Amino acid sequence: MSDIERTMTGIAPDAGAVRSDLESLKRLWALAGPLRGTVLTGIVYRFAQSFCLGLGFGTAILLVTDLLKDDFTPTTGWALTMTALASLSLFGQLLFGFLSSKITWFAAFDLGAELRLAMLDRLRRLPLGFHLSRNRGDTVTMLTSDMQMVENFMLDGLPRIAEAFGLPIAILIFLAFQDWVVALAALASILVAVPVYLKASRRLAELGIRRQDMQAAAAARMIEFVQGIAVIRAFNRLAKGAEDFRAALQTFRDLSVRMVLRLTLPLVGFGLILMLGVPLILFAAGWRWLGGEIGAATAITACMLIYATYGPLLSLIAVMEATRMADASLTRMDRILTAQPLPEAAAPKEPDGFDIAFDDLSFGYGETPVLKRLTFTVPERTMTAIVGPSGAGKSTVLNLLPRFWDVGGGAIRIGGVDIREMSSERLSRLITVVFQDVYLFSGTIFDNIAFGKASATQDEVEAAAKAAQAHAFIEALPDGYRTRVGEGGASLSGGERQRVSIARAILKDAPIVLLDEATAAIDPTNERALQAALAALVAEKTLIVVAHKLSTVRAADDILVLDEGRIVERGGHDDLVAGSGLYASLWRHWTEAANWRIGHK
Numbered sequence: 001m002s003d004i005e006r007t008m009t010g011i012a013p014d015a016g017a018v019r020s021d022l023e024s025l026k027r028l029w030a031l032a033g034p035l036r037g038t039v040l041t042g043i044v045y046r047f048a049q050s051f052c053l054g055l056g057f058g059t060a061i062l063l064v065t066d067l068l069k070d071d072f073t074p075t076t077g078w079a080l081t082m083t084a085l086a087s088l089s090l091f092g093q094l095l096f097g098f099l100s101s102k103i104t105w106f107a108a109f110d111l112g113a114e115l116r117l118a119m120l121d122r123l124r125r126l127p128l129g130f131h132l133s134r135n136r137g138d139t140v141t142m143l144t145s146d147m148q149m150v151e152n153f154m155l156d157g158l159p160r161i162a163e164a165f166g167l168p169i170a171i172l173i174f175l176a177f178q179d180w181v182v183a184l185a186a187l188a189s190i191l192v193a194v195p196v197y198l199k200a201s202r203r204l205a206e207l208g209i210r211r212q213d214m215q216a217a218a219a220a221r222m223i224e225f226v227q228g229i230a231v232i233r234a235f236n237r238l239a240k241g242a243e244d245f246r247a248a249l250q251t252f253r254d255l256s257v258r259m260v261l262r263l264t265l266p267l268v269g270f271g272l273i274l275m276l277g278v279p280l281i282l283f284a285a286g287w288r289w290l291g292g293e294i295g296a297a298t299a300i301t302a303c304m305l306i307y308a309t310y311g312p313l314l315s316l317i318a319v320m321e322a323t324r325m326a327d328a329s330l331t332r333m334d335r336i337l338t339a340q341p342l343p344e345a346a347a348p349k350e351p352d353g354f355d356i357a358f359d360d361l362s363f364g365y366g367e368t369p370v371l372k373r374l375t376f377t378v379p380e381r382t383m384t385a386i387v388g389p390s391g392a393g394k395s396t397v398l399n400l401l402p403r404f405w406d407v408g409g410g411a412i413r414i415g416g417v418d419i420r421e422m423s424s425e426r427l428s429r430l431i432t433v434v435f436q437d438v439y440l441f442s443g444t445i446f447d448n449i450a451f452g453k454a455s456a457t458q459d460e461v462e463a464a465a466k467a468a469q470a471h472a473f474i475e476a477l478p479d480g481y482r483t484r485v486g487e488g489g490a491s492l493s494g495g496e497r498q499r500v501s502i503a504r505a506i507l508k509d510a511p512i513v514l515l516d517e518a519t520a521a522i523d524p525t526n527e528r529a530l531q532a533a534l535a536a537l538v539a540e541k542t543l544i545v546v547a548h549k550l551s552t553v554r555a556a557d558d559i560l561v562l563d564e565g566r567i568v569e570r571g572g573h574d575d576l577v578a579g580s581g582l583y584a585s586l587w588r589h590w591t592e593a594a595n596w597r598i599g600h601k
């Protein structure tokens with residue numbers, strides 16, 4: 001793997017398992033789950049369609065060999081049999097062709113839908129760290145083009161493999177009835193060529209995965225380009241964005257060319273070995289005819305059928321790339337499907353109350369410890385503020401409560417129950433998180449607020465919006481609550497977005513609220529509205545807030561001062577400010593900054 005690939009894809013070189021075609025088919029088979037029966041029926045129909053074509057050829061053999069016999073006199077029964085066989089071949093091809101197309105289309109789409117749902121479910125259950133360490137564009141590509149590759153393989157590749165074998169098998173059976181030596185001669189080159197094909201395909205596996213990764217990286221660059229368009233324009237870096245995309249495409253192209261080059265020789269080898277069957281059959285047929293073992297008619301028809309035997313198998317060459325692409329897609333999807341989700345409690349417990357206890361808690365995102373042996377409790381319906389310098393680990397404390405990550409050492413208990421022993425669904429109902437960065441989904445304002453409670457009525461949504469001081473500005477929008485906001489809430493101001501997110505949290509009405517206060521100063525009107533909104537949200541709740549504002553810190557029942565992942569001070573505001581520790585110095589800086597702002601107004 002080249003440096004540029006590693007940089008662009010962010011994927012470790014050993015991240016993709018290299019599988020043979022047969023192993024890939026097995027993997028696909030395992031993924032097909034309950035649809036296996038349908039998939040198999042589709043393949044069997046396609047095989048039958050091809051077999052029926054072979055029946056046509058077989059009928060022709062019988063017809064010619066019989067007619068060429070010296071002592072043969074056609075009878076009505078014979079004519080009827082030939083007509084029936086030919087009709088059966090034609091009718092079978094039409095019928096099985098239709099059935100196979102119909103059933104494989106349905107199976108492919110059903111499988112695609114099932115796989116997408118399985119992927120989304122897995123994505124939902126994976127720790128947040130997994131998502132943050134991945135490129136968002138890569139996940140999107142996996143859910144779109146990788147899925148498409150697998151669907152196409154089910155729809156087209158797999159049936160074509162069945163088809164490639166149906167006709168040759170039918171012909172071989174007919175030949176075997178005529179003369180087993182000729183049939184064996186026809187089979188010999190197939191037996192040697194197929195392993196060559198499988199080996200060649202396996203050689204392509206690793207390149208195929210890298211090629212798909214690069215394609216995903218190119219798509220990711222495009223997504224990044226669109227998402228960061230404002231920054232790119234502000235810094236006049238349009239050319240840089242295009243350059244990155246071009247570099248990704250160039251690497252993708254180079255890998256594709258290498259793949260074709262690497263494919264050429266083994267595929268020519270496969271074709272050559274297969275076609276060696278032609279002289280072999282000619283020799284066998286001639287030898288058997290000269291030896292008087294078979295009639296001239298059999299020898300001639302065997303020679304005529306040579307290309308019908310090998311032609312369909314040669315079409316496997318075209319299927320190889322589709323197989324490799326589908327396999328690469330499967331390998332990429334496996335990175336998600338086989339990633340370890342957060343463990344779920346086998347026998348979930350119910351919390352007794354909503355007090356929170358951090359018990360000797362340690363945590364690091366990687367090797368470096370971020371939180372070091374924190375022990376503190378937050379009694380029910382109280383407010384605890386966490387303060388400290390940037391990077392001290394304040395947001396990390398909040399991230400561990402909803403299990404965005406699992407703790408490294410120690411435990412977090414809510415109502416006496418370790419959060420890992422509750423069901424994730426119960427834990428999610430217990431906690432509302434209001435982030436610094438508000439995310440609104442593309443949809444109406446109503447949908448965005450109702451996100452907090454699936455069954456919310458218009459009245460409930462409006463009541464929550466009123467409490468969050470958002471009703472007035474929502475009513476003033478062109479379509480009120482039915483106004484659509486762009487992805488991320490693009491069409492609203494920062495303060496408006498925040499109040500919509502608080503309305504969403506109010507509607508959820510969870511007993512524990514985690515609040516990562518916005519650091520950016522906002523205008524006084526918005527600030528007042530925001531404070532009122534927050535007051536409505538946190539009334540009667542157990543609240544932990546990462547505090548950046550003087551008003552918030554003063555209002556807290558308890559203040560934790562965090563520095564380099566440790567609690568260095570703890571207590572009420574008055575006691576802490578009277579001391580000479582970190583809090584007193586932080587407080588001095590805050591008040592100086594506030595006075596400075598006021599003085600400069």
Ligand SMILES: Nc1ncnc2c1ncn2[C@@H]1O[C@H](COP(=O)(O)OP(=O)(O)OP(=O)(O)O)[C@@H](O)[C@H]1O
Pocket residue numbers: 132365366370388389390391392393394395396397
């Ligand atoms: N997803 C992550 N992956 C790896 N390291 C992280 C991640 N998030 C935070 N960190 C690191 O963990 C440490 C604590 O970060 P955290 O965001 O908890 O600090 P904070 O006190 O909230 O800072 P701030 O006040 O600036 O928001 C920092 O050194 C940060 O670089």
